[in-house]
């Protein structure tokens with residue numbers, strides 16, 4: 001029997017559309033899934049676009065009125081709005097004892113994230129943050145190999161996420177480029193994913209030193225406008241860090257890498273081997289075994305990490321793949337639906353969002369102080 005859960009979606013921009021596609025396609029990718037999302041309502045700032053998508057997705061209610069939205073019978077509120085709105089919308093959902101799936105970064109800053117985690121904990125609702133890279137089969141293989149101690153003591157690591165979307169100086173202003181709406185630039189946007197991966201794979205961060213740069217310091221207020229607005233967030237960031245384990249590493253993110261569409265990688269080097277993830281091979285991690293002096297790829301002879309749902313239950317088979325972005329968001333949304341149906345906490349709850357926010361905040365403080373070392377509590 002498939003249990004239907006009523007999902008209320010807030011925001012139908014870029015990622016809201018991907019979440020919508022993910023919910024709709026769960027029954028396509030899995031036979032008789034134990035749970036399904038009913039798209040009960042969508043709350044938007046404007047109902048004039050994505051009209052066909054809203055019709056096809058059979059949203060029970062389409063509205064711009066939060067009261068009307070929250071008056072629906074909902075099980076889960078899925079927040080896909082600019083970062084500045086996350087806290088207020090989480091509060092509205094939690095007050096009504098609704099479970100919450102929130103996009104990353106969880107909040108504008110550490111204080112907000114802490115308050116959000118606290119109110120959700122006190123209300124006893126389930127939470128989930130869209131750190132979707134955790135669902136890539138290659139990342140799950142990395143986790144299994146690390147848990148099995150296959151690369152020995154972790155010595156150092158290097159991660160990057162390079163995008164090119166903001167190279168065009170005529171690209172107009174948007175919420176991502178305003179600190180007052182985003183809470184940070186590319187490090188908050190893309191760096192958040194990598195920080196979460198570090199937490200997931202290797203544990204907590206001990207200290208950071210960071211540098212940031214804004215290459216294009218003003219942009220047209222709207223497409224084609226001559227009037228310009230100051231950009232007060234980072235286009236590029238580099239963060240060096242030590243983990244509590246003693247491992248040293250570096251993360252670099254940018255929106256200004258020509259030719260990089262979605263260029264993401266994480267390399268981890270240990271005393272007994274190495275692990276290399278590259279986004280071009282999301283299904284397989286490359287593993288170097290120092291004892292055998294051999295690289296291998298793909299199927300691994302270690303059990304999956306037992307603390308989470310097996311990825312085979314969540315990741316669409318190759319034949320149903322709708323591309324990496326949608327597959328990863330489908331796995332994440334499906335995992336949370338299953339958590340809610342089972343009444344079990346997600347492994348990526350608001351505490352994970354809070355932990356990431358703490359590192360983001362320390363890195364921005366370090367950058368503001370010229371790369372000073374900032375110790376995490």
Ligand SMILES: NC(=O)c1ccc[n+]([C@@H]2O[C@H](COP(=O)([O-])OP(=O)(O)OC[C@H]3O[C@@H](n4cnc5c(N)ncnc54)[C@H](O)[C@@H]3O)[C@@H](O)[C@H]2O)c1
Pocket residue numbers: 010011012013014015016043044045046080081082083085103104105130131132189
């Ligand atoms: N996990 C990921 O892979 C991923 C990828 C992209 C974006 N994101 C995150 O998703 C969130 C949204 O990003 P995006 O790229 O979709 O932005 P976007 O600008 O494309 O979409 C945001 C949408 O929110 C709507 N909106 C604004 N105010 C609203 C309100 N008061 N009520 C309802 N809707 C409102 C806007 O009209 C817009 O359609 C951000 O937190 C972002 O960091 C995550």
